[in-house]
Amino acid sequence: xxxxxxxxxxxDEKVRDAYRIAEEHFGHVPNLxxxxxxxxxxxxxxxxxxxxxxxxxxxxxxxxxxxxxxxLRAIGAYYSYGAHERxxxxxxxxxxxxxxxxxxxxxxxxxxxxGEKAVFKLVEQIGIDANDVGDDIWxxxxxxxxxxxxxxxxALITTxxxxxxxxxxxxxxxxxxxxxxxx
Amino acid sequence: MATLPYIEPxxxxxxxxxxxxxxxxxxxxxxxxFKITGHAPEMGQKMWQIFFDILQEGPTVDWYTKELLILKAxxxxxxxxxxxxxxxxxxxxxxxxxxxRDIVGVEYRRSEHYTEAEKAxxxxxxxxVLNPEEIPADVWARVKEHYNDGQIVEIVTTIGAYxxxxxxxxxxxxxxxxxxxxxxxxxxxxxxxxxxxxxxxLDHFMAQxxxx
Numbered sequence: 001x002x003x004x005x006x007x008x009x010x011x012d013e014k015v016r017d018a019y020r021i022a023e024e025h026f027g028h029v030p031n032l033x034x035x036x037x038x039x040x041x042x043x044x045x046x047x048x049x050x051x052x053x054x055x056x057x058x059x060x061x062x063x064x065x066x067x068x069x070x071x072l073r074a075i076g077a078y079y080s081y082g083a084h085e086r087x088x089x090x091x092x093x094x095x096x097x098x099x100x101x102x103x104x105x106x107x108x109x110x111x112x113x114x115g116e117k118a119v120f121k122l123v124e125q126i127g128i129d130a131n132d133v134g135d136d137i138w139x140x141x142x143x144x145x146x147x148x149x150x151x152x153x154x155a156l157i158t159t160x161x162x163x164x165x166x167x168x169x170x171x172x173x174x175x176x177x178x179x180x181x182x183x
Numbered sequence: 184m185a186t187l188p189y190i191e192p193x194x195x196x197x198x199x200x201x202x203x204x205x206x207x208x209x210x211x212x213x214x215x216x217f218k219i220t221g222h223a224p225e226m227g228q229k230m231w232q233i234f235f236d237i238l239q240e241g242p243t244v245d246w247y248t249k250e251l252l253i254l255k256a257x258x259x260x261x262x263x264x265x266x267x268x269x270x271x272x273x274x275x276x277x278x279x280x281x282x283x284r285d286i287v288g289v290e291y292r293r294s295e296h297y298t299e300a301e302k303a304x305x306x307x308x309x310x311x312v313l314n315p316e317e318i319p320a321d322v323w324a325r326v327k328e329h330y331n332d333g334q335i336v337e338i339v340t341t342i343g344a345y346x347x348x349x350x351x352x353x354x355x356x357x358x359x360x361x362x363x364x365x366x367x368x369x370x371x372x373x374x375x376x377x378x379x380x381x382x383x384x385l386d387h388f389m390a391q392x393x394x395x
Binding site for chain 2: 166
């Protein structure tokens with residue numbers, strides 16, 4: 001049972017707008033959004049940010065999903081892991097790729113480019129100590145990604161630190177995020 | 184030096200320029216951490232809205248209380264950038280230096296400067312940072328004695344958001360602005376960083392000449 005009640009039928013206008021954003025993006029209102037529903041400001045701004053992360057941006061969504069899986073693993077977060085495995089597969093990632101980011105096999109896998117491996121290394125280092133991300137990590141990142149992509153990736157990683165911690169702390173179950181297949 | 188260049192206001196696209204204007208109106212300056220998100224305008228706009236919502240007198244949780252959570256969460260993450268700034272912000276809101284000092288470790292539990300409600304949410308904060316899936320029932324019970332659902336959402340998301348932004352800035356090597364030079368971090372004097380890299384950043388910061 002979540003630590004706070006899920007708000008099923010909001011009356012506050014700002015929460016209703018957050019639910020509208022969620023409905024448009026996810027096809028339904030995810031449980032995390034409902035859990036935030038008792039606080040209009042947080043519900044609205046986090047839902048808006050959350051929805052934007054889960055789509056194509058400067059970085060393709062299919063790769064973003066692998067980064068999300070790696071992030072949740074790196075910080076030991078349980079919230080929505082299964083849902084993101086499903087989305088990653090629907091967006092065309094092979095089972096091998098999805099499996100390899102769940103552990104350290106991505107390092108030796110031929111499925112990933114050097115640029116992708118550099119991102120996974122960043123994820124793991126942020127999980128260990130974000131103060132200690134040195135040139136050995138940034139140089140290969142900068143060789144493979146634009147500044148905009150690197151900001152987007154860093155924001156994605158750290159956003160899912162926030163989402164993972166928030167979902168786990170509030171005890172939210174999220175077996176699926178999108179009402180329909182996204183691929 | 185930050186890993187990527189800052190986007191200065193004169194080079195910002197319209198979306199980022201609006202974020203900078205909002206930040207300056209709220210915080211009296213455009214911090215470096217805002218400037219680095221100028222590389223990804225739409226993402227930056229939505230990310231910063233969360234912080235604009237947190238850093239104000241909320242309808243559910245007062246800013247003073249949120250500053251205690253921010254200090255606790257970012258100190259636990261050894262974030263010099265956040266701790267330094269929020270020591271100053273929280274002091275402006277009335278958090279005394281003695282109270283700031285007592286937030287490290289579990290000192291707040293014994294401190295006369297903290298209410299039972301504050302002690303409960305600082306315990307919650309420690310669990311959210313370290314092990315959120317195993318928050319003890321008695322911690323939740325103590326939190327719920329003092330706070331309703333809307334407040335709990337604001338408390339947990341404030342902690343989560345500051346875990347996010349502290350790691351975001353630290354990973355990118357975002358530097359404290361010269362205006363902070365000369366400030367001696369209180370929390371890190373009370374308890375040094377656990378991260379060797381964070382200690383290095385602290386030594387470098389302390390070597391900077393105070394802003395004139």
